[in-house]
């Protein structure tokens with residue numbers, strides 16, 4: 001496993017990436033860069049290739065051509081675990097929970113995974129054993145871990161959930177915990193695929209707060225989101241895909257006013 005990711009070296013470069021599934025070209029020669037401490041919105045109608053692009057970046061999907069690199073190191077061709085160890089973290093449409101833990105413990109596990117160079121999402125019990133939870137000699141370290149976890153929960157706006165069992169969480173609360181865990185591993189790059197879907201307004205605010213705090217701590221956040229208003233409000237720059245191609249890139253204002261973008265969305269998400 002590689003050492004702890006540093007948020008200071010991030011520049012994610014996507015160069016000429018194409019993905020073909022049989023006769024379908026899901027991603028067509030897409031090039032862009034995501035920088036440290038920015039939120040890059042990735043917009044596009046259904047089927048535009050957004051999720052496939054995230055799969056390529058996280059190492060789940062090998063591109064047909066092109067490559068992705070991070071801080072000058074090639075990610076393409078590495079396995080998912082290696083890409084994660086280099087600091088590329090993603091959340092899932094359906095949050096992945098660690099049953100049997102409290103919310104705070106779930107974040108402690110993610111923190112321990114970072115300290116011990118593990119992968120994300122970490123295997124909870126292996127990480128707990130590795131960092132010596134419960135042994136007297138580790139009490140002091142565990143207190144530090146707990147303090148860090150509480151700081152992360154506060155930053156993610158869910159300090160009040162700290163003592164609750166993961167089994168008791170509603171869907172939106174699981175999403176908020178997943179965001180907190182993702183922040184706990186100090187990623188270089190955070191890939192968020194529709195993190196606001198099915199959330200209530202308070203939960204949306206909490207996720208947006210987490211996104212902003214990730215940016216403030218130097219993370220390159222890539223955000224795919226169908227809620228276009230929220231995406232344009234939080235993004236520093238936006239890349240727009242349509243039928244796999246990049247059709248626009250620029251400031252939220254410029255992209256929202258771009259006739260090509262408006263055309264792509266007619267009959268889709270933009271009313």
Ligand SMILES: Nc1ncnc2c1ncn2[C@@H]1O[C@H](COP(=O)(O)OP(=O)(O)O)[C@@H](O)[C@H]1O
Nearest residue numbers: 021024026044045046047048049050051052053
């Ligand atoms: N595993 C796959 N096999 C075949 N076609 C796929 C696969 N994954 C995605 N596609 C196709 O690729 C295109 C882009 O899909 P996707 O990346 O999911 O778009 P988005 O996330 O923007 O809605 C769609 O036409 C979709 O049907």
Ligand SMILES: [Mg+2]
Nearest residue numbers: 050051052193
């Ligand atoms: Mg998708």
